[in-house]
Amino acid sequence: MKYTYRDAGVDVERGESFSRKIKNAVKLPDWLMKEPTGYAAILKITKPPIAVTADGIGTKLILHRKYGTWRYAAEDLVGMNYNDLVCVGARPVAFLDYLGVKRITEEHEQFIKELVDVLENVGVKLVGGETAEMPDVYHEDWDAVGFAVGVLERRVPVDTIKEGDVIVGIPSSGFHSNGWSLIRKILKEENLKPESLPFNLLKGTRIYKEVIDVFDMVKGIAHVTGGGIIRALKRVLGSIGAHVSLPKRDFIDWILKYVEFDEALNTFNMGIGMLLIVEKKRLENVLSKVDGVVVGSVESDWKIEYGGEGG
Numbered sequence: 001m002k003y004t005y006r007d008a009g010v011d012v013e014r015g016e017s018f019s020r021k022i023k024n025a026v027k028l029p030d031w032l033m034k035e036p037t038g039y040a041a042i043l044k045i046t047k048p049p050i051a052v053t054a055d056g057i058g059t060k061l062i063l064h065r066k067y068g069t070w071r072y073a074a075e076d077l078v079g080m081n082y083n084d085l086v087c088v089g090a091r092p093v094a095f096l097d098y099l100g101v102k103r104i105t106e107e108h109e110q111f112i113k114e115l116v117d118v119l120e121n122v123g124v125k126l127v128g129g130e131t132a133e134m135p136d137v138y139h140e141d142w143d144a145v146g147f148a149v150g151v152l153e154r155r156v157p158v159d160t161i162k163e164g165d166v167i168v169g170i171p172s173s174g175f176h177s178n179g180w181s182l183i184r185k186i187l188k189e190e191n192l193k194p195e196s197l198p199f200n201l202l203k204g205t206r207i208y209k210e211v212i213d214v215f216d217m218v219k220g221i222a223h224v225t226g227g228g229i230i231r232a233l234k235r236v237l238g239s240i241g242a243h244v245s246l247p248k249r250d251f252i253d254w255i256l257k258y259v260e261f262d263e264a265l266n267t268f269n270m271g272i273g274m275l276l277i278v279e280k281k282r283l284e285n286v287l288s289k290v291d292g293v294v295v296g297s298v299e300s301d302w303k304i305e306y307g308g309e310g311g
Helices: 012-025 060-067 070-087 106-121 180-189 209-217 228-237 250-255 261-265 280-287
Strands: 041-043 050-056 090-101 125-133 143-152 166-171 220-223 241-247 272-278 293-299 303-308
Touching: 050 070, 060 070, 060 180, 070 090, 070 106, 070 143, 070 209, 070 220, 070 272, 090 106, 106 125, 166 241, 166 280, 209 272, 209 280, 220 228, 228 241, 228 261, 228 272, 272 280, 272 293, 280 293
Parallel strands: 090 125, 241 303
Antiparallel strands: 041 050, 050 143, 090 143, 166 272, 166 293, 220 272, 241 293
């Protein structure tokens, strides 16, 4: 049997439609810098400008609670925000958290302890937040959301991307923090437990701190999150296409037993958590700074395959 994200209760198209409605309803101020990828908002209220973003762990938190993997949970919350800021050329510096809970317990204290440590390790400070006890809203589960602030170091020149530019992929640590309603449905329906799998299913989101070192060498940066790898590329490529060959990964081989390839492409990171668009003459320098491989090139049309060696 093959599963879909919609069967698991998540409609990506509905989410995209809702986002468009929000954009249409909002009148943008003149102090908002135009940023086409949508990874973060850049505010021209300071010099240099600051970038802000917000994201959460999602339903992966349900499994983190079950298995007590608070370090991974903290990496997920930080990574989902940190990596988005990096995509617009900002260096993350500050973080705020929101916990919505039935009542404060020891597990929240454990989570915050790990959160502070993860942030310290990537040079970001927890500067505020809110913990709300709301027993009428939250029953057994609770939610964690992060808000991150970064200082703009360089505006990423996505408007200069052209056919022939190289696409570098930096491996993910796993599924990161997207597609977990579908993963959890597969685990339940197939009677599988994370500990029975030959890889670490719950491993936290990789935080791509090293990408800051190549801000001045790249034309585009794409964090692969909701909507999968195609949506991530379209956010930086616009109307251009790409030919991509994705290296095999054990956890992707596993998920492809249960979902069709196209469904996986539009849901998961397919083993690549960050994509860099690089001019050929800068490729060697970029690869000397990041743990990445060439996975494709910018082209006039789209072609994506899985199972290549990357390079």
